[in-house]
Amino acid sequence: MESTSFSLIPDAFNNVEGVKSWILSTLLGLAGAFLGWLIFAKGLGWGDDDIFDLGSIFGAIIGVIILLPIVGFIAKRANKGKAA
Numbered sequence: 001m002e003s004t005s006f007s008l009i010p011d012a013f014n015n016v017e018g019v020k021s022w023i024l025s026t027l028l029g030l031a032g033a034f035l036g037w038l039i040f041a042k043g044l045g046w047g048d049d050d051i052f053d054l055g056s057i058f059g060a061i062i063g064v065i066i067l068l069p070i071v072g073f074i075a076k077r078a079n080k081g082k083a084a
Helices: 017-045 055-081
Strands: none
Touching: 017 055
16 A cells, blocks of 8 residues: 655655756746745735845745645656656
């Protein structure tokens, strides 16, 4: 029986090393910051559009937390397709 667990760092990223790891982390961070900005600044009207403020950091963190499981799920499905 396969056990399931929740992790903020998906298992699909365990084999990524070196420059690929750095690039992946940077892209996920930027995408999460953009997602947080869309949710909070544009969607809910919280925070500023013209300057960086402390709320931007929290929005970016929440955006990455939302994005990581989604990207991990997609990466895991892509890896299963390659293995088959």
